[in-house]
Amino acid sequence: MRYELFYWPGLQGRGEFVRLALEEGAADYVDVVRDSEGDGGLDRLADFLESGIDAYIPFAPPFLRAGDLLVSQTANILQFLGPRLGLVPADEAARYWANSLQLTVADVVTEAHDAHHPIASELYYEDQQPEAMRRARSFVQERIPRFLNYFERVLVRNPHGPHHMVGDALTYVDLSIFQMLSGLHYAFPKGMTGFARRYPHLADLQTRVADRPRIAAYIESPRRIPFNESGIFRHYPELDCMPAEE
Amino acid sequence: MRYELFYWPGLQGRGEFVRLALEEGAADYVDVVRDSEGDGGLDRLADFLESGIDAYIPFAPPFLRAGDLLVSQTANILQFLGPRLGLVPADEAARYWANSLQLTVADVVTEAHDAHHPIASELYYEDQQPEAMRRARSFVQERIPRFLNYFERVLVRNPHGPHHMVGDALTYVDLSIFQMLSGLHYAFPKGMTGFARRYPHLADLQTRVADRPRIAAYIESPRRIPFNESGIFRHYPELDCMPAEE
Numbered sequence: 141m142r143y144e145l146f147y148w149p150g151l152q153g154r155g156e157f158v159r160l161a162l163e164e165g166a167a168d169y170v171d172v173v174r175d176s177e178g179d180g181g182l183d184r185l186a187d188f189l190e191s192g193i194d195a196y197i198p199f200a201p202p203f204l205r206a207g208d209l210l211v212s213q214t215a216n217i218l219q220f221l222g223p224r225l226g227l228v229p230a231d232e233a234a235r236y237w238a239n240s241l242q243l244t245v246a247d248v249v250t251e252a253h254d255a256h257h258p259i260a261s262e263l264y265y266e267d268q269q270p271e272a273m274r275r276a277r278s279f280v281q282e283r284i285p286r287f288l289n290y291f292e293r294v295l296v297r298n299p300h301g302p303h304h305m306v307g308d309a310l311t312y313v314d315l316s317i318f319q320m321l322s323g324l325h326y327a328f329p330k331g332m333t334g335f336a337r338r339y340p341h342l343a344d345l346q347t348r349v350a351d352r353p354r355i356a357a358y359i360e361s362p363r364r365i366p367f368n369e370s371g372i373f374r375h376y377p378e379l380d381c382m383p384a385e386e
Numbered sequence: 387m388r389y390e391l392f393y394w395p396g397l398q399g400r401g402e403f404v405r406l407a408l409e410e411g412a413a414d415y416v417d418v419v420r421d422s423e424g425d426g427g428l429d430r431l432a433d434f435l436e437s438g439i440d441a442y443i444p445f446a447p448p449f450l451r452a453g454d455l456l457v458s459q460t461a462n463i464l465q466f467l468g469p470r471l472g473l474v475p476a477d478e479a480a481r482y483w484a485n486s487l488q489l490t491v492a493d494v495v496t497e498a499h500d501a502h503h504p505i506a507s508e509l510y511y512e513d514q515q516p517e518a519m520r521r522a523r524s525f526v527q528e529r530i531p532r533f534l535n536y537f538e539r540v541l542v543r544n545p546h547g548p549h550h551m552v553g554d555a556l557t558y559v560d561l562s563i564f565q566m567l568s569g570l571h572y573a574f575p576k577g578m579t580g581f582a583r584r585y586p587h588l589a590d591l592q593t594r595v596a597d598r599p600r601i602a603a604y605i606e607s608p609r610r611i612p613f614n615e616s617g618i619f620r621h622y623p624e625l626d627c628m629p630a631e632e
Contacts, residue, residue, distance in 0.1 A: 195544055195552075196483055199490045199536050211482050213489040220482055236457050236466055237442055243459040244445045250496060258504045259517065260524035271505065271517045278506035290445050298441055306441075 141224070143169040144205040146185045146198075151371040152323075154214045154249065155202040160315040161218055163358040165225025171363070214249075215242040218312045227312040238306045238313050241294065245316045248287050252323060253372045255279040256379060265369075265376070276379035280331035284324065285383065288339050291317060295341040302341040303348070310352075317342070318349035323373030330380045387470075389415040390451040392431045392444075397617040398569075400460045400495065401448040406561040407464055409604040411471025417609070460495075461488040464558045473558040484552045484559050487540065491562045494533050498569060499618045501525040502625060511615075511622070522625035526577035530570065531629065534585050537563060541587040548587040549594070556598075563588065564595035569619030576626045 143162065147155030162169045173181035188210065189198060198212035204220070211220045219239050222228030228238050253261075258275040259268040291305070300308035305317060321342060325332050336343035349355055358364055367373055389408065393401030408415045419427035434456065435444060444458035450466070457466045465485050468474030474484050499507075504521040505514040537551070546554035551563060567588060571578050582589035595601055604610055613619055 192543065195540075196479075196486075197536070197540055197543060198486070199493075199533075209479055209482070211486065213486040216482055216486045216489060219485070233442075233455055236455070236462055239465070240442075240444070240457065240459040240462045243462060247445075247496075250493075254500065254504075258500075259520045260528065262524065262528050268520075271520070274505045274514075274517070278508065282506065282508050287445075290443070294441075294443055297438065297443060 141168065141206060143167055143221075144172050145169055145202060146172050146181075146188060146205070147202040148185075149173045149182070150365065151368060152319075152365050152373075153202075153371050156365075157214050157245075157312075157316050157319055158202050158204065158217050158221070159363070160319055160355065160358070161221050161225060161227055161312045163363075164310070164315055164352065164354050165221065165227055166354060167221070167225055215239060215246050218242055218316070222312050225312075227310065227315070229307045229309070229311070234307055238311055241291075241305055241313045242316055244287070244290070245313070245320050248283075248320055249323075249372055251279055251283055252327065255327075256374050256376060265374075269378075272376075272379055276328075276376075277381055280328055280381050281384040284328070284331060285338075285385075288335075288342060292339045292342050295345065303345070305345075310349075314345060314349055315355070318346050318355075321346045323367065323371075326367040327373040327375050328380050329375075330382050333382055334385075387414065387452060389413055389467075390418050391415055391448060392418050392427075392434060392451070393448040394431075395419045395428070396611065397614060398565075398611050398619075399448075399617050402611075403460050403491075403558075403562050403565055404448050404450065404463050404467070405609070406565055406601065406604070407467050407471060407473055407558045409609075410556070410561055410598065410600050411467065411473055412600065413467070413471055461485060461492050464488055464562070468558050471558075473556065473561070475553045475555070475557070480553055484557055487537075487551055487559045488562055490533070490536070491559070491566050494529075494566055495569075495618055497525055497529055498573065501573075502620050502622060511620075515624070518622075518625055522574075522622075523627055526574055526627050527630040530574070530577060531584075531631075534581075534588060538585045538588050541591065549591070551591075556595075560591060560595055561601070564592050564601075567592045569613065569617075572613040573619040573621050574626050575621075576628050579628055580631075 145158055173185055185201060193208060193210045196210040198210060202214060203210055203212035204217045211217050228235055255276040256265050256272050257268060258271045294305055295302040304310060305313040391404055419431055439454060439456045442456040444456060448460060449456055449458035450463045457463050474481055501522040502511050502518050504517045540551055541548040550556060551559040
């Protein structure tokens, strides 16, 4: 099965969570917009947003075409790919657990976006900078610790040991935690002060995912778009601040 | 199977999407916090948030206990309940489609919350009212039309006709669309001006869900908490405004 991933060009964004799963799973895939000549990929993306396939119309990218199926919403795409790429256990309970963790990562991603766009996604950052200063401070000092404490606790409480978020092997959730942590480090280097000391198992997981051969090769490749200020995780120094307890 | 739903008392919130599915599915369920004496239910909720069941620790309510399983994140709970309560088709493609729609409803819910809390969930509304005025205007004039146009188009494009969001029978997605629309009407009566004219199939769906015997009985019962200003959908007249095109 050749998968077709549709996402905006020029930024990692939510598409990156899907790319990491496709790369780790050694999937046969096309990153349609980036791999097309000229505007051909963007035109196809726009067509699917307008008309979908049969009943299936995505609200927004990323979406994945797999034969006759069009799957949208990042966590839903990962839930679809998980069993197909060997990135989630077979048992139903573990799959619901993985999905709940992925949806919590999605909550972090939304809040990381709103840290620089707290008022309106259709306005520029510069048009909502004072509000962003307030929101980013709350995000760094209240929300990041709350989420990271939770994910650290999930690792500590894993009956199979603190090496994976779900069960005893790599899942797409581990890849997403890696991406979320990488984004938080990029956007909020000050805010992540003390990270490895406060969240040792998360820090270890981030390193182990980065060292996986396929992930390491992907990150070194031109397929990995660098973090930048068009994405979800943006480094605006004026929004970065120290955690409350440092 | 007796289900136990855990959610904060006194507000509909995200728990209401689960309640509607349990009610329509005639499930045997306990609304633990509301049905307990004194603080017993809240204490149990706090215990599960701290310790979970085995590996399964919820980040936040709502969560559902089903025997040995603890399922959290609203869309995940509904995905779990759907097949068990006859509220989703059997085929896999329809289930991914239903889940993607439910996750888009979840995005609306998050944005409806942030319309009154754009800066920080730990601050009072009064401490972020100027920012809320800006965000609510964008929500009403940009985001609500974008989401409702999408959901209306999904109904129009349904090969089985515009009566249901997924396939040819009621699913949990229809119930969630009903709840989302009810909340938007409560919070933004001005903002929803022209709703039935602009989104006739959504308006029809909302009425048909409200008229279903079990839903109608539930809404008349004391089990239905009225909308109020502790919930996700809050009516603050100063945040309500007319849509851009009226």
